[in-house]
Amino acid sequence: MGVIVSGTINQTAKRLVTLLRSEGAMSRVQIASALNVQPSTITRLVNDLFKKGLLSEAPDPDRQGQRGYPSKLVSLRREGLMSAGVFVDPGTLFTCLVDSHGELLSEETKPIVDRHFEAVMGDAGRMIAGQMNRLGLAADDFIGCGISYPGQHTEMPGKVLRTTYLADWPDIDARKDLEPFFGMPVHQLNDAKAACLAELLFGVCKPIHNFCYVWLSYGIGGAAxxxxxxxxxxxxxxxxxxGLFPKSKPRPSGQDLLDTLTRAGKPTSRLEDIEPDILAGPIVAEWTERAxxxxxxxxxxxxxxxxxxxxxxxxxxxxPILDRICGALSALTDLDEDYVHQPPAFLRAAVDSKPQMGAAALPAYFQTNSALSV
Amino acid sequence: MGVIVSGTINQTAKRLVTLLRSEGAMSRVQIASALNVQPSTITRLVNDLFKKGLLSEAPDPDRQGQRGYPSKLVSLRREGLMSAGVFVDPGTLFTCLVDSHGELLSEETKPIVDRHFEAVMGDAGRMIAGQMNRLGLAADDFIGCGISYPGQHTEMPGKVLRTTYLADWPDIDARKDLEPFFGMPVHQLNDAKAACLAELLFGVCKPIHNFCYVWLSYGIGGAAxxxxxxxxxxxxxxxxxxGLFPKSKPRPSGQDLLDTLTRAGKPTSRLEDIEPDILAGPIVAEWTERAxxxxxxxxxxxxxxxxxxxxxxxxxxxxPILDRICGALSALTDLDEDYVHQPPAFLRAAVDSKPQMGAAALPAYFQTNSALSV
DNA sequence: AATTTAATTTGCGTTATGCAAAATAATAAT
DNA sequence: ATTATTATTTTGCATAACGCAAATTAAATT
Structure with missing residues (x-):
């Protein structure tokens, strides 16, 4: 195995990785034209990264009856850029390992009993290490570990993430406070932004260059x-x-939904605990329509x-609620009478049900992302 | 003189030009650390571009009583990256030549009598050529010419700009339709976006990496x-x-202001024609407050x-209205009760009174801009 | 079997740039 | 006055990245 991304990864190599994440398997000429370089450059680069175990190569399965040297399709090797993810729900710890395609290699979930920072991160580190062990992998087979939880970013030195949900957690600086627990580079971002990166790298947004993510959780977040x-x-x-919806008024947030259920005599405290019959019933239907x-x-x-x-x-x-919301928005023929353009594509997120995958997307993003543009 | 930007300009050179535009004069070490390269790289690059006439060099005037080799400050040579600008008001043609610092070298304004495309562009081309002549400059001393007018962009092949104000103008493709009139590379963008680039390159936004421009003209435009x-x-x-303000309702646009004046018995048809006493009077004051x-x-x-x-x-x-608006916004201590952060800086645009400078910013932007980030 | 075609590879030269040592021009210490 | 110290800039050398053109390769077509 051995880690693959050495300290210095060339700029064109970063653009190549970003391109392959976005487009999937491509031939060398296609890559060269997408990155605006000569095919010979790509030949050398690809063969180099292939030797390092970053890329894999396969014959083009669709090729049939065409003249010329048959192209070989290059793609990211699954085991080439693995990462770990930790999502901290106030009451539950979600962890996982994913490969370069965003496929889950393993996952583990555990209730949080001791909510203190050291206890939670100690647990998370052990869960990640245990999963690696079971797969016969070591920390240096991974490019890093991402940590995500609901919280507010604050612009302090080092860009800390603060949470109000978790008992007496300090302002956290990824590198300094977190790396000791995981033994690999650590990155952090709040839930909405991490989930957005998961869609970008692993989900429905791989080929999309400009999109906005609307994150409907207990609160409403987003990312661009x-x-x-x-x-x-x-x-x-x-x-x-x-923030565009006044806090004092009804708004399409999970907390507002729970409050609505409470007012309707069906008190529920967690989104996962809403009963199927209520979910299918008129209260939720009406709330969804307003949302x-x-x-x-x-x-x-x-x-x-x-x-x-x-x-x-x-x-x-x-x-079901998110599906209905996305379906209803997609069905709109125009957004507003004054908006003369086509509505945008509305896409249902693909990997939002596993928030730890958002976390796992962070190292992949921060260590290899590079603008694709010329 | 001779043109300076050859066909291929190296990526670091672009980043250097962008940096110097943004920061003004800098020493070679400062540049090296800002661009994250070795000082030796900058020495070679700077000396190269200096020979080509792109950069100028001067002793640091503030330097006094410090040890070590005295740094020499590098900056863009004024005559190094000149450009031309044409702004088409429905009734007036504004043209100018500017240097690399955005200083006006010359300007010329002319009423439009024949509104047809060929006539207007022919005039514009002759005005630009005439100004160059008077200054002893030739088209190839310039990096290009920018064209701007109020209008809607449409995503047709080549990104055309369409106007409804000007009689039977076709959809216009900069390269194909415009270059014949000017004999140099041509770029186009609508009024708001061009004005935004003028602030970025020449105005109050030179050092700002993220800003939004709110363009208050007959309509309301913007740029980010x-x-x-x-x-x-x-x-x-x-x-x-x-588009965020419904068209049917009062809104902070110039057209709305003119309509307000008309309703108040002071009909005026152009923004420049509003009388000083009305401008200072209660109707405008009230309108401004609402705006x-x-x-x-x-x-x-x-x-x-x-x-x-x-x-x-x-x-x-x-x-005076724009000044008052900007002043009032700057004076706000908070934007909204739900917005817990500091309000942004509100800046009054510096070069919006000469819309042809927005046009002149286009070649400078499109031919040398490059993200500064590492 | 020879020809055509298109993808890939190889050889060669150039450019961009890092790194370390040297040169330079100032101030500070002796 | 001379020497030491300091910070910036320059130079020498080595190397990595990449363009360009020619060669190679593996298919289909003639």
Whole structure:
């Protein structure tokens, strides 16, 4: 095995990895033209990275009856860029290992009993190490570990992430505070932004260069990807779409849904605990309808600002609700009478049900992402 | 003289030009550390570009009583990257030549009598050529010419710009339709986006990496700069802030102001024609106050989406009104009760009164801009 | 079996750039 | 006055990245 990404990875190599993540298997000439370099450059680069175990190669299965040297399709080797992910729900610890395609290699979930920082991170580190062990892998087969939890970013030295949910957690600086627990490079980002990266690298947004993610969880978060890069904005507060809905009024958030259920005499405290019959019933249906209307307005705001190619709907709201919301938005023929353009594509997030995959996307993103543009 | 930018300009050279535009004069070591390369690389690059006439060098005037080899400050040579600009008002043609610092070398304004495309562009070409002549310069001393006018971009092959104001103008493709008139590379963008680039390269936004421009003209336009690059979005419709205000209702646009004056018995048809006493009177004051309130809301939307470091106010509304609007926004201590962060910096655009400078910024931007990031 | 075709590879030269040592021009210490 | 110290810039050398053109390869077509 052995780790693959050495300290210095050439700029064109980064662009190549980003391209292959985005487009999947490609021939060398296709790569060369996409990256605007000579085929010979790609030959040398690919053969080099192949030797290092980063890439794999296969004959083109669709090729039939064409003249000329048959192209060989190059793609990321699954075991080439593996990463680990840890998501901290206030009550549960979700961990996983994923390969370069975002396929789960293993996962493990555990209730959190001791909520203190050291205890949670100690547990997480042991869970990750245990999974590696069972697969016969070592920490240096991995490019890193991502940590994600609901929380607010603050622009302190080192960009710390703060949570109010978890008892007396300090402001956390990824490198300094977290690496000791995992023995590999650590990256962190809050739940919405991490989930967005998971869609970018592993989910439905692989080929999309500009999109906005609307994250519907207990609160409403969001993220924006511009030119295949996460745009964070001042103090990492870009695309905080929740803030567009006044806090005091009804809004399409999970907390608002739970409050609505409580008012309707069906008190529920966690989104996962909403009963199937209630989920299928009129209270939720009515709430969803209102949410769709509010998100239609939000989509208009997004189109007037970011004007992305797609708006992605995901989060920790129950799946059927997110599916219904996304379906209803996709069915709109126009967003608003004053909006003369086509509505954007509305996409249902593919990997939002496993929030630890968002975390696992972080090292992959931060260590190999590079703008694809010429 | 002779042109300076040869066909191929190295990537680090682009980053250097962008850096010097943004930061002004710098020493070689400062440049090296800003661009994350070795000082020796900068020595060679700078000496090379100096020989080509792109850069100039001067002793550091502030240096006094420090040990060591005295640094020499490198900056863009004024005559090194000149460009031309043409702005087409429905009734007037504004043209100019500017140097690499955005200083006007010459300007010429002329009423449009024949509004047909060929006639207008023919005139513009002759005006530009005449100005060059008078200064003893030739077309190939210039990196290009920018064309700008109010209009809608449409995503047709080649990214055409369409106008409804000007009689039977076709969809225009910069390279194919415009270059014959000017004999140099031509770039085009609508008024708001061009004005934004003028602030980025020549105005108050030189050092700002993320900002949004709110363009208050007859209509309301806008633009967003992310990582020192203009972000255009799907079909070049990003940051079309006007669309956030329903067309049917009062809105902070110049047309709305003119309509307000008409209703108040002071009919005026052009923004330049508003009488000084009316400008200072209660109708305009009241209108401005309402505009400020609406723009406060818009600023909140901008902060929840782009979260830029600054919001820039500019346009063709009368100067005193724009000054008052910008002043009032700057004075806000918070944008909204739910917005817990600091308000952004509100900046008054510096070069919006000369819209042809926006046009002149286009060649400078498109031919040398390069993300500064590492 | 020879020809055509298209992808890939190889050989060669150039450019960009890192690294370390040297040169330079100032101030500070003796 | 001379020497030491300091920071910036330059130079010499080595190497990595990559363009270009020619060669190679493996298929289909003639």
């Amino acid at each position: 990807v511009i030119d295949h890069s996460l745009y964070l904005g001042r103090d990492l507060t870009s695309a905080e779409f929740g 769709v209307e509010q998100l239609r307005w939000l989509s208009l705001v997004i189109m007037r600002t970011f004007a992305p190619d797609a708006i992605v709907i995901g989060g920790r709201l129950p799946n | 700069v992310i990582d020192h690059s203009l972000y255009l979005g799907r079909d070049l419709t990003s940051a079309e802030f006007g 400020v309130e609406q723009l406060r809301w818009l600023s909140l939307v901008i902060m929840r989406t782009f979260a830029p470091d600054a919001i820039v106010i500019g346009g063709r509304l009368p100067n």
